[in-house]
Amino acid sequence: MSQAQTTSTRSSSLGATLGAIGRHRVVWPLAALALLFIVDFIISPSFFNIRIVEGRLFGSLIDIPYRAAPTALVALGMAVVIGTKGIDLSVGSIVAIGGAVITWRIHAGDPHLLILFIALAVGLLCGLWNGFLVAALDIQPIIATLILMVSGRGIGLMINLLYGGTDPSFTSPLLQGLSTGHIGYIPTRLLVFVFIFALLWTLLRRTALGLFLESVGGNTAAAYLTGINARMVIFSAYVISGLMASSAGVILTADTHTSDPISVALNIELDAILAVVIGGASLGGGRIYLGMTILGALVIQSLTTTILTSGMPPEYNLVVKAVVVVVVLLLQSSNFRSLTLSILARRKR
């Protein structure tokens, strides 16, 4: 019996290895990324050119992480919330409120370093609000965060009115430096991203918080019975998401140095959720994949950059995006893969 097993293993060892690789969750998003790059290379071979322009690295390949950074920050916060079986729809509104507050305080003449902390405090406050609704009042996360999602952009507009709102653009060497500046050849926002990621990773993986979050998301009742304060853990997830969204808000607001509450970070919650899902997490909670979420954000941004450089009529943008996303998600679905394999196998016979 053991001999038979060995032979069968040996005969299909190649298939097994491929299967094992296929099962690893990092493979499919990477394959999608590679596929997009191949398409880019066919469309425009100069896609991979990297030069130094204005003292920093410059090229489409730099644009992808550069543009993905804010979405990835939001997505990391979203990954934490989704890990607790929740969802945070208000992230785009938090960005909008943060942007309005930054512009308002700059016009009021506050020191810019203080404004940076005020902006983060605004995100913290929004996170506290969401966490209060979900953890303390037991409101369904999708409804609880919908409240801020719907009202947040209006709050942003009202803040703009505080200083007249006629000229909501500003200049700030500090904030713009964080967003569009560069240290050495490297865009500052990438360094900011790495720094925040390291903080979050340490918080989740070097303390018990990550484990608590995942166990609460996996089975709240069981987690509670093992002595985890489930409410506090869920509460903290929304606070983290609020903070991540507001740090993305600083980058996005300083990028165009204007306050545009209506359209800034529009639909970013959808991209963030998508990044988490492409990263292999289930909306059912219980798992937080930080690195994979970044990969998810990179896939989405590569897709956007590809569409923008392709010269395709803009009417097709959203359809193409949807098709690629469906393909990536199908590739990730083990049910779909085994179904295709079995159909192929039947054909061969």
Next chain:
Amino acid sequence: MHLVKLLSGAAVGAALLVAGSPAMAVTIGFSQVGDEGDWRPAWSKDMQEEAKKEGIDLKYADAQGKEEEQIKAVRAFIAQKVDAIIIAPVVVTGWDAVLDEAKKAGIPVFLADRDVDVKDKSLFVTRISADFNLEGRLAGAWTAQATKGQANVVEEQGTVGAAPAIERKKGFEAVTANFPDIKIVKTQSGDFTTDGGKKVMEAFIKSTDNLKGINVSFAHNDNMQLGAIQAMKEAGLKPGHDVLMVSVDYVPAMKEALAAGDANASVELRSAIGKYIYPVVLQYLKDKKELPKWVKIPSDLHTAATPLD
């Protein structure tokens, strides 16, 4: 002494009677969409100021972006027996019933800004609005003249499917089609936002090797162009010099960009349009003469050389 005062008082009274008698103060109901963006509130304010100048008793209703609020407001105007109703429609459809009520009450309805879709076009007198297509044609004509008909254009479109985006593109192309050496090399949607315009221009810069051979950037609104200007500066390019920048709206930030030489031309989307709307309404009330179904408000093009106002 007393007599003089009395007489003069009587004279003033008589004069008032004479002046007021032909029409009395005209009462107009104006139903506005809401107060989103910069342009619409500015327009609402202008409508109220111009009404005062014309001696019109304006009843203003803000629909807060809601169709049902707007229909309620129009019904209220009908009940108050106003002399005319001006509607800036929230939506295109669903107007037949309420416009029919206005017609039966003998109150003429004028549309401002957006159009409506009704079976019976006689339900409204005319639509008074800017011509997006003309804005595109003006931008195209400026491009043709400034480049002497030799242009490789990158275009930042507005939101896909939006009327201003469709018409500005058509208008621009209608003019530039007359010049064989004007080509639109790249075109993408920047969703009418600064952020969108910046991202699109960043991609254009990469896909055209730093805008090699490109000499015009046409944006369907100023916000996208302002984003494009930022993207070009970050890539070490000189907007306004290396590439001519033409867009639509003439917002305050664009005035500054024009003055700084970062942009070259902007077609104005006027918000002070009360002075074009009221005369049409008042004239119609006087002579009831049939009007074409669209009265166009003229557009204006500002360049860096145009003095700031």
